[in-house]
Structures are given as C-alpha cells and as structure tokens.
Amino acid sequence: MAGIYIHIPYCRQACTYCNFHFSTLLTQKHEFLESLIKEISLAENFIVAAEMIDTIYIGGGTPSLLARAELAMIFEALHKKFSIDKNAELTLEANPDDINRTILNEWRGIGINRLSLGIQSFNDEELKWMNRAHSASQSLKSIDEILQAGISNFSVDLIFGSPLLSNTDLEKNLQIIFNKGIPHISCYALTVEPKTVLNKQIEQKKSPPVNSGKQADQFLLLMNAMASKGYEQYEISNFAKPGMRSKHNSSYWQGKPYYGFGPSAHSFDGKNKRRWNIANNALYIQSIKNNTIPFEEELLTTEQRLNEYIMTSLRTMEGIKTEKISLEFGLRHLKDLKAAIQKYVDTNKVIIQNANIVLTNEGKLFADGIAADLFF
Numbered sequence: 001m002a003g004i005y006i007h008i009p010y011c012r013q014a015c016t017y018c019n020f021h022f023s024t025l026l027t028q029k030h031e032f033l034e035s036l037i038k039e040i041s042l043a044e045n046f047i048v049a050a051e052m053i054d055t056i057y058i059g060g061g062t063p064s065l066l067a068r069a070e071l072a073m074i075f076e077a078l079h080k081k082f083s084i085d086k087n088a089e090l091t092l093e094a095n096p097d098d099i100n101r102t103i104l105n106e107w108r109g110i111g112i113n114r115l116s117l118g119i120q121s122f123n124d125e126e127l128k129w130m131n132r133a134h135s136a137s138q139s140l141k142s143i144d145e146i147l148q149a150g151i152s153n154f155s156v157d158l159i160f161g162s163p164l165l166s167n168t169d170l171e172k173n174l175q176i177i178f179n180k181g182i183p184h185i186s187c188y189a190l191t192v193e194p195k196t197v198l199n200k201q202i203e204q205k206k207s208p209p210v211n212s213g214k215q216a217d218q219f220l221l222l223m224n225a226m227a228s229k230g231y232e233q234y235e236i237s238n239f240a241k242p243g244m245r246s247k248h249n250s251s252y253w254q255g256k257p258y259y260g261f262g263p264s265a266h267s268f269d270g271k272n273k274r275r276w277n278i279a280n281n282a283l284y285i286q287s288i289k290n291n292t293i294p295f296e297e298e299l300l301t302t303e304q305r306l307n308e309y310i311m312t313s314l315r316t317m318e319g320i321k322t323e324k325i326s327l328e329f330g331l332r333h334l335k336d337l338k339a340a341i342q343k344y345v346d347t348n349k350v351i352i353q354n355a356n357i358v359l360t361n362e363g364k365l366f367a368d369g370i371a372a373d374l375f376f
Contacts, residue, residue: 001054002047002270003251004082006074007262008037008060009281012095016131016201017159019193020277021264022061028281030222033070035288040077042293047257047269053078054085055248055258059095059116068106075110089114090151090249097134097215099142105150106295114246115154116186122173127162128207129198129207145181155246160222161215162190163208170218173287175223183244187222189215216365234362238317253312273313305332308367308376314371319358333376340374 010029011022035263056078058071071092078084088318091114092107099117107115119128119139123171134142156177160170177185191212192199201207201362223233234357235253238246251258256272264279280292287294300308306329313320325334341357346348349363349370 001251002051003055003057003248003255003258004053004078004266005248005258005259005260006056006058006063006202007265007277008058008063008066009263010065010371011062012059012065012133013027013131016129016197017190017193018209019196023281025089027066028285028287031118031285033066034372035074035285036262037073038083039293040074042288042291043081043261046259046273046275051083051257052085053082053088054253055089056093056357057091057248059093061093062095062098062118062372063092064098064103069111071107071112071358072110091116091246091248093118095134096138096142099145101149104151108149111151116152116157116246117142117146117154118157120157120159121162121165122176123165124164126138126169128163129162130159140176141350142361143182147180151368153183153244155186156182158175158185158187159190160218161210163210165218167218167221170221171225173247174222178229181308182366184224184240184246185231186238189219219365220361227322234316236359236367253316255309255312260357272305274298274300302329303342303376305329310337310374311371314357314359314374316368317358319353319356322357336376337374345371 004207008025009032013024014022014127041201046248056075058074063071068327075090090112092112093116095118117139118143119134120130120132122136122139124136127134143156143230158177159165159171190210192202198207202209221255226233226239229240232245234237234245237247238249240246253272255268258268260267260277263277263281267275275295275297277295278287284294296335306325309324310320320333320337322338325337337357340349344363345352348360351358352361359370361372
C-alpha cells in the first residue's frame with residue numbers, strides 16, 4: 001500500500017509561527033489547480049505501478065479554502081491515474097471558520113472521510129497573538145457541526161508552550177477535547193522558526209521568547225492527561241483513541257512509499273529515493289506548463305536510511321525494532337546502536353521493551369537530541 005499527499009499552498013492570512021510553504025495571494029489559484037491536475041497526470045511510476053493507494057491527505061496551506069468542485073477535480077484526477085482502495089483514508093485539513101453543515105455534506109459526498117481541524121487553541125487572546133483567522137467560539141461550533149454531521153473520524157491540532165498559555169489554560173483546552181470526545185489530537189510545541197513573523201517579533205522584543213522549561217512541563221502535563229483518558233500516544237505529537245490512529249501519518253513513520261503533488265510536496269519510493277517539488281508557486285506553474293515536474297531528487301545511502309529509521313521509529317510507541325536493524329542493516333550496526341543507547345537506558349530516558357528501543361516520557365522531552373546522538 002502507498003499514500004498520496006497533495007499540497008494546497010494558500011491561506012487567508014499568515015500565522016505568526018508558520019514556516020510551511022503558502023501564499024495569501026489567491027490570484028494564481030486557478031492556474032495552480034490546472035498545474036496540479038496536470039502534475040498528477042504526468043506522474044511516472046515512481047512507486048511500483050501495481051501499488052494500491054490506501055491513504056490520501058490534502059494539506060497545506062488551507063485546503064478547506066477550495067470549493068467542492070475544485071476538490072472534486074483533484075479526486076477525479078487521482079482516480080484516473082491511480083488504483084485507490086475502496087476503503088482508503090481520505091483526509092482534508094480544514095480551519096474552523098470554513099466549517100458548516102453544507103460544506104461538510106459536500107466533502108463527504110466527494111469521498112472525504114477524515115478531517116484534520118486546525119484549532120491550535122480555545123483561547124481568543126492566544127488565537128489573536130498567533131494571527132489565526134478564527135475565534136474560540138468558531139472552533140467550538142465547528143466541532144459540534146462535525147459531530148452532528150456524523151463524522152466520527154477527525155483530528156484536532158493544538159499548540160502548547162506559547163508565552164500566553166498557562167498550565168491552567170492548557171488543562172482547559174484538554175478538558176474541551178475530552179468533553180467533546182474528540183478521537184484524535186495532534187499536539188505540537190510552539191517552535192520559533194527562522195524567517196517567520198514570530199521570530200522577528202522575538203528578535204525585536206515585541207513578543208516574549210519561548211520558555212523551554214515551561215514547554216517541558218506542559219508536555220508532561222499533556223502526556224499524563226491524555227493517558228488518563230485512554231488515548232494512545234502512538235507518536236510523540238499524536239494521541240488517538242484505540243483504533244483511531246491516522247493511517248496516512250503512520251505511513252511516514254513506518255517508511256511506507258508515498259507520492260507528493262504540489263509545490264514543496266515530497267515523495268518517497270519506500271526504499272532509497274526521495275523527491276521534493278520546488279517551493280515556489282509561480283515557478284511550479286510555469287514548469288508544469290512546459291510538461292516538466294520541477295523536482296529535486298536524492299538517493300539515500302545505507303547510513304542515511306538507517307538514520308531516518310532511527311529518527312522516525314524512535315518517535316513512535318513501538319520504538320526501534322532491533323530485529324529490523326539486524327536484518328536490514330546488519331548485526332554490527334545493531335551492536336553499535338545498543339552500545340550508544342546504554343547511557344539513555346541508565347538515565348531512564350529509554351527502555352528496552354520486547355526487544356524494541358522505546359522512549360520513556362522523560363526521554364520524549366529529548367527525542368530529537370537522542371535520535372541525533374544515535375545517528376551513524
């Protein structure tokens with residue numbers, strides 16, 4: 001099985017923290033959609049031709065900006081080009097201000113069966129500080145609309161660790177999640193990325209800096225609260241009720257193949273080849289007009305493949321499978337990895353569980369650093 005990611009590079013306004021590829025100018029949206037449809041038709045068999053598609057994820061940007069007919073065009077192009085499983089997970093990222101009963105019915109009518117809702121906070125002051133386009137009341141209403149429409153498979157995004165978010169505020173946000181019975185939640189620590197509005201505001205002392213100690217405290221609070229309500233932390237930033245994991249995102253961490261379409265979208269053949277499209281809307285459109293997909297490509301070495309496996313699997317609740325290391329990368333690499341991991345076992349950041357190397361809750365606070373230290 002393989003996946004497909006579609007990148008829609010448009011937003012109504014720019015969030016202060018965001019460093020994803022997007023534009024708030026919609027003047028080229030029609031040309032972009034034509035190019036996207038054409039890119040799908042031009043796609044070669046980057047992945048084994050017979051591979052069935054079992055997940056499609058439309059992200060961005062803000063894909064919920066698109067009209068029903070525009071989304072339907074994308075799905076029509078995908079069905080023409082690929083074999084798509086009849087039970088495929090079809091996810092659409094959406095913002096609360098785009099949700100209403102009519103649009104929900106339209107989305108379901110074209111096959112969308114999972115939503116990822118970009119809420120980030122239920123606090124109006126914090127939403128304004130992030131420059132989000134919606135309010136807390138719109139967030140609550142959108143969740144109610146989704147539930148009343150009978151959509152049972154959806155996720156909510158939350159951000160923790162912002163200067164405005166107290167532990168009490170985080171607890172209030174989580175209580176709303178629990179009260180609404182939301183089946184999946186993606187929680188991310190606020191990160192200050194280069195070239196973002198937030199980074200500039202902090203440099204100019206117009207905004208307080210991020211406090212890493214506070215973020216660690218809130219992450220521990222978050223993990224304990226989610227566990228107490230029966231959610232699986234199946235990946236460091238993702239929590240799900242049993243049976244409600246995101247199949248598409250899980251495929252990334254499991255190293256499965258996927259196609260990426262649209263500017264800045266990435267593709268992986270499931271073996272050793274990666275591609276990524278140019279992150280420039282105008283150049284992307286112009287190149288597709290000339291029947292050329294504007295991508296760069298790299299072939300991963302054995303060590304790069306191993307390092308990617310360490311990085312992605314360590315983030316999951318299953319952890320690094322030692323048997324997979326020995327079978328695919330050799331006993332020497334497994335021996336070296338076990339030696340390198342010992343100091344983290346001794347400090348209770350890592351445990352060996354059913355022959356798998358798994359992070360403890362304390363270890364999850366240092367996940368990126370631990371993974372980098374283990375790289376070959």
